[in-house]
Amino acid sequence: MDEYGERVRRALTESGMSLRGAAKALSYDVAYLSRVINGKQSASPEFRKAVATVLRVSANPEPAAPDDEEQAWDLTRRVQASDVRGGTLERLELAFDELAMAYPKSSPEELLARVRKHSGYVAKLLDSKKTLAEHRRLLVVGGWLSLLGATVHIDLKQDDAATARLQTAATLAREAGHPEIEAWCFETDAWRVLTEGDYLRALELSRIAQSLAPANSSALIQATAQEGRALARMGDSKETYTAIDRVHALSSEIGEPDQPEHHYKYDPNKALAYTATTLAWLGDTGAEPYARAVIERLKPNSDPSRWPRRVASANIDLALVLISDNRLDEACDSVQKAILSGKVAPSNHWRALEVVKAVEARGLPEGPALRDAYRELRATDDL
Structure with missing residues (x-):
């Protein structure tokens, strides 16, 4: 059998086509195709x-295989070759850090x-x-x-x-051998399903995230916090x-x-916001000092439109615990500020x-105004 006939035979095998099917597709006689394949x-x-x-x-003969020495040098050249300009990766990494730090204050659309x-x-x-090193940095x-x-x-x-993006992030993380990114993927998905009311699945995902996260990593802390929220x-x-104590x-x-504002670098001060939300969901009045500490620490001024999103969340936490403590006027004021801030x-x-x-269930006079503000919030975000 000659070299060309062997290549045709391999192509037939790889394509899964039969000899008769290939002959029909090529518009040639089966016998002719057989003679070519067998070198006759x-x-x-x-x-x-x-x-x-x-x-x-290819109609052309395949090039002769290089010898061992040539293959070794060719591999060296390929590993060291790069079209990535100097500083490009550093700028991309810095750009990501800037985006992660902008997350608490920027609009999601922007x-x-x-x-x-x-x-x-x-x-x-x-x-x-x-280079291989550059490829891994790009994956990360x-x-x-x-x-x-x-x-x-x-x-x-x-x-x-x-x-789709979570699956992409997890795939890139596994390809790059970066377990913290993969752990964050599960933690982030835990938050997603928690907001949809699937608390058992949120608990499961947060524990998977903890099993993947490196020791003393931000992902480990945040996944533990997510577990506590699901349990609450x-x-x-x-x-x-117990989860709250572990987070602290x-x-x-x-x-x-x-970089304390970096979304993927756990700042111990974030534990205040986490504790406020978790305790508020339990109906524990101990949430109040934590929520007030977040508001006091992060509120830039009296203009709610300039608040970080965490301050709006803390006001919602505060409203929940004030309602459970029957301090209804204060609760209405807190949730109204959160809704009107545009940061929810x-x-x-x-x-x-x-x-x-909860306000409406108690028949409070502020109920209709809060419902209207909430409808306006929903309408604005649906634009």
Whole structure:
């Protein structure tokens, strides 16, 4: 059998086509095709063109295999070759950090546009020539950007897009050998299903995230916090308090981060907001000092439109605990500030609605005004 006939035989095997099916597709006689494959007849130029079109077999002979020394040098050249310009990866990594720090204060729509821009650039660079080290760095920054994009999609209640980006982030994380990104993917999905009311699934996902997260990592702390939130929604007070204690212990071990506003770097001060929400869901009045501490620490001025989103959430937490303590006027004031601030993301509308319904259930005169404000909030975000 000659070299060309062998290549045609391999192509037939790989394509799964039968000899008769291939002959029909090529518009040649089965016997002729058989003779070419077995080296008993030379293939005509027309036949070679047909084979190239149908079976993707080049009409030209394959180049001779290089010797061992040539292969070794070629591998070295390929590993060291790169079309990625100096400083490009550093700028991408810095851009991601800036986006992660902008997350608490930026509108989801604005942030998503910036994430898309940088993610597209990463995708282009992945198709370029680069070193193995550069390739891994691209996978890592691409994973972080996909994770942040998924978080913003969740804020916007865009579940399909969020799921796609989470799957992309997890795939890139596994390819790069970066367990913290993968852990964050499960933690983020835990928050998504928690906002949809699937507390048991949220608990399961948060525990998977903890099993993946490196020791003393921000992902481990946040996943533990997410477990506590799920337990609180399920009404398991004992286990919720245990989770709160674990979060405080873990966060005290890592100290102050160099970028406290970074969404993926756990600042011990975030434990205040986490504790406020978790205790408020349990109906524990101990949530009040935590919620007030968050508001006092983060509120830039008296203008609610300039609040970070965490302050709006803390006001919702405060309203919940004030209602449970029968301090209804204060509760109405807190939730109204949160709703009118414009800083309640769509993924948190359900939390604001819980307070509105609690006010209405008590027949308070503020109920209609709060319901109107809530409708306006929903209408604005649906534009």
